[in-house]
Amino acid sequence: MTAAATEAEAFKASLKDPSLLETRAFVAGHWVEARDGKTFAVTNPATGAIIARVADLSRAEAAEAIEAAHQAMAGWSARAAQDRARILRRWFDLMMENQDDLGRILTAEQGKPLAEAKGEIAYGAGFIEWFGEEAKRIYGETIPGHQADKRISVIRQPVGTVAAITPWNFPTAMITRKCAPALAAGCSFVGRPASETPLSALALAVLGERAGLPPGIFGVVTSSRSSEIGREFCENPRVRKLTFTGSTEVGRILLRQAADQVLKCSMELGGNAPFIVFDDADLDAAVEGAMASKYRNNGQTCVCANRIYVQASVYDAFAAKLATAVEKLKVGDGMTPGVTTGPLINQAAVEKVEDHIRDALAQGAQVLTGGQPLGGLFFQPTVLTGVTDAMKLTQEETFGPVAPLFKFETEAEAIARANDTIFGLASYFYARDIGRITRVQEGLEYGIVGVNTGLISTEVAPFGGVKQSGLGREGSRHGIEDYLEMKYICLAV
Ligand SMILES: NC(=O)C1=CN([C@@H]2O[C@H](COP(=O)(O)OP(=O)(O)OC[C@H]3O[C@@H](n4cnc5c(N)ncnc54)[C@H](OP(=O)(O)O)[C@@H]3O)[C@@H](O)[C@H]2O)C=CC1
Numbered sequence: 001m002t003a004a005a006t007e008a009e010a011f012k013a014s015l016k017d018p019s020l021l022e023t024r025a026f027v028a029g030h031w032v033e034a035r036d037g038k039t040f041a042v043t044n045p046a047t048g049a050i051i052a053r054v055a056d057l058s059r060a061e062a063a064e065a066i067e068a069a070h071q072a073m074a075g076w077s078a079r080a081a082q083d084r085a086r087i088l089r090r091w092f093d094l095m096m097e098n099q100d101d102l103g104r105i106l107t108a109e110q111g112k113p114l115a116e117a118k119g120e121i122a123y124g125a126g127f128i129e130w131f132g133e134e135a136k137r138i139y140g141e142t143i144p145g146h147q148a149d150k151r152i153s154v155i156r157q158p159v160g161t162v163a164a165i166t167p168w169n170f171p172t173a174m175i176t177r178k179c180a181p182a183l184a185a186g187c188s189f190v191g192r193p194a195s196e197t198p199l200s201a202l203a204l205a206v207l208g209e210r211a212g213l214p215p216g217i218f219g220v221v222t223s224s225r226s227s228e229i230g231r232e233f234c235e236n237p238r239v240r241k242l243t244f245t246g247s248t249e250v251g252r253i254l255l256r257q258a259a260d261q262v263l264k265c266s267m268e269l270g271g272n273a274p275f276i277v278f279d280d281a282d283l284d285a286a287v288e289g290a291m292a293s294k295y296r297n298n299g300q301t302c303v304c305a306n307r308i309y310v311q312a313s314v315y316d317a318f319a320a321k322l323a324t325a326v327e328k329l330k331v332g333d334g335m336t337p338g339v340t341t342g343p344l345i346n347q348a349a350v351e352k353v354e355d356h357i358r359d360a361l362a363q364g365a366q367v368l369t370g371g372q373p374l375g376g377l378f379f380q381p382t383v384l385t386g387v388t389d390a391m392k393l394t395q396e397e398t399f400g401p402v403a404p405l406f407k408f409e410t411e412a413e414a415i416a417r418a419n420d421t422i423f424g425l426a427s428y429f430y431a432r433d434i435g436r437i438t439r440v441q442e443g444l445e446y447g448i449v450g451v452n453t454g455l456i457s458t459e460v461a462p463f464g465g466v467k468q469s470g471l472g473r474e475g476s477r478h479g480i481e482d483y484l485e486m487k488y489i490c491l492a493v
C-alpha cells in the first residue's frame, strides 16, 4: 500500500465510526461509484496528504439523481408534516451524537481547527432542528370573497425538486442551511458539494439515511466537473429550484444559465463587510468583535470583516490593541489542540492574500503585524495600517487573515465609505450613543448588521445579502418561503 493510501486508511481508522467516511456518491438511495470508475482526490490542506478518493460523477449521472429525487418527492410531500419533522429531528440527533467524528472529517478536508469544526456541526445541525419544527407551521389563509358566492383560500405547497451547489468554507452548514427547509417543505433535494470538501456532505447523507429519509429524497452528487453539473442543475426541467452559495462571479453564471427556464433561484454570494469603530466604542469589546469576525475560519467566510474603519481619535489605540490580540493567534494543523488558525484552502487563496498585501504596501500601507507566508497553505494573521480606498482589498473580498485598518473622521463619512461597494451582505459597528447606533444601523446598505458584536451567524435569523451579495434569505421562519409556492384558490359556491 502507498504512503498516501496508508494515510487515508489511518485517518478513516481514527474515527469512532469509520463508516461515516463515505467516498461514494448517494443517488436514489444507493451508494454508487462513478460509472466510468473515475474518482477525484480530497486532500488535507494542512498536510497536503490525500485523505480520500471520491466518486467523480458525470452530468448524466447527476441527471439520474435528479430523476430519482423527482420520482421520490410525491411520497415525501404526501407524508404528514409531523412525520417529516420526526425524521429531521432524528437526523439532528444523529449529527449531534456523531459531532466529534463529523468535526474531524470537516477539519481533515477543510482545515479549520477541530473546535471550530465541531461548532459548525452544531450550527449546521441547528438548521435541521429548526426547520423540522417549521415543517409543522406551514400555514395557509382564507380571505373574504370579492363576491358573495366566492370563497378564497391560499395554500402553500412544496416548490418541487431542489438542486444545490455549495462552497468549501462551511461544508456542513451550507448544505443543511438549504436541505433542511427544502425537506421540511416536502421537497426533494440533490446537492453538489465543492470538490475540495465532499466528505462532510457524504457523512451527512450516511446519517440522513439512518434517520429514515426515504430513498431519493436527499442525494449527494460528488464531482470535480462543477460547471457541467451546474448546467444540468440549471437546464434539467425536473429541477424547480436552484440554491447556490459561493462567489458572486459564479452566482452570475448560474443566474444566466437558470434564466432559460425561468428557474427559481436563491443566491448567497460574496461579501465585503465593513467593520466600523467609532470614538465612543468600547475598544476592548471592539477588538474582541474584530477578532471574531475577521479571523473566524482563517478569514474564509463571506461575513468576515473585510474593511475595518476606525475613527481618527481612537485609531492608534485600537490598532495597538488589535495587533496584540492577533499576535496571540496560533497557526497550525487544525487537529492540534490549541491551534486557533488553520491553513487556507488552496494555493490560489494564498496567492490572493499575498496579492492584496503586496498591492496595499505598494500604495503606502504598512504591516503592523504578520504579512508573511508560513509555508504550505499557512499564512501569518496580518494587520495593515495606512490603508486607503484605492487599494485592491477595499473593493475585493480578501477571504483570508488580513485586517486592513482605514481611518475616518465623521459618522457620515464612515457610512458613505462602508456603503461604497457592489456587495451588501454583512456589516458591523461598535458605538454606544443610541442616536448614533440608530442612524448607523439604518444607514448601512446591508442584509445583516452586527451592532457591538462580530458574530451574527445563527439558524434563527434571516441570513442574506442585498445588492450583488445575493437573492433570498436562509434560516429563520423566512427561510422556508423560498421552498414553497403559494396557490390561490377561488371556489364558487
Ligand atoms: N454568501 C455566502 O454565504 C457565501 C459566499 N461565498 C463566496 O464564495 C467565494 C469563495 O468561495 P468559493 O467556494 O471559492 O466560491 P466559488 O463560487 O468558486 O465556488 C462555490 C461552489 O460553486 C462551484 N462552482 C464553481 N464554478 C461553477 C460553475 N461554473 N457552475 C457551477 N458550479 C460552480 C464550486 O465547485 P468547485 O469548487 O468544485 O469548482 C463550489 O462548489 C467568496 O467570494 C465568498 O465570499 C462563500 C461561502 C458562503
Ligand SMILES: O=C(O)[C@H](O)CS(=O)(=O)O
Binding pocket: 167, 169, 170, 174, 245, 300, 301, 302, 303, 456, 457, 463
Ligand atoms: O459561507 C459562509 O461564509 C457562511 O455563510 C458564513 S456563516 O453562515 O457561518 O455566517
